[in-house]
Amino acid sequence: MSDLSRRHFLKLGACVVGGACAASALPETGHAGDAVAASTLTTTLPYPRVKLVHLTDLKAGQELRLSYPDNASPISLLKFGKPVLTGMGPDQDIVAFSRYCTHMGGTLQFKADTGAFHCPLHYAMFDAQKGGLTVIGQATDNLPQVELEIDAKGDIYAVGIKGLIYGRQANVLA
Ligand code: FES
Structure with missing residues (x-):
């Protein structure tokens, strides 16, 4: 295994185990709709005091x-x-x-x-x-x-x- 492919293999393995690459794998679109989509995922309403x-x-x-x-x-x-x-x-x-x-x-x-x-x-x-x-x-x-x-x-x-x-x-x- 060449040095390059070995590094790639190790990095891929780390991604699979830790899931750390999921966010970085997503494209940064910068669309205004992204903020709206994120807010609809928030299901926790604020508690009253x-x-x-x-x-x-x-x-x-x-x-x-x-x-x-x-x-x-x-x-x-x-x-x-x-x-x-x-x-x-x-x-x-x-x-x-x-x-x-x-x-x-x-x-x-x-x-x-x-x-x-x-x-x-x-x-x-x-x-x-x-x-x-x-x-x-x-x-x-x-x-x-x-x-x-x-x-x-x-x-x-x-x-x-x-x-x-x-x-x-x-x-x-x-
Ligand atoms: S309702 Fe079944 S133990 Fe309380």
């Missing part, structure tokens, strides 16, 4: 039932009184989750004695102290978790959701 409550409105062991990102999406805001995985706030104990089961959309009930959400339909359980981890049942996805922010005044905001709310193709409806 919604004030839920103030830190002082939450007591340890309490569940507040709210909705986010719209009224058709029930969530639970929880304060555990001890640090939990992905917990927010001064005690790292505040989390929020969708109340729709990821199996078939049953409306979940939070039970303080287990620290988990329980599904009344087929008995799945999601651990609210471990990021909504599925711990038992037929659900294969963890519970979508609401992303929270707390400002300097202590107001708690919902700003996004990790995971797809059951029954939706997009969390934020157009």
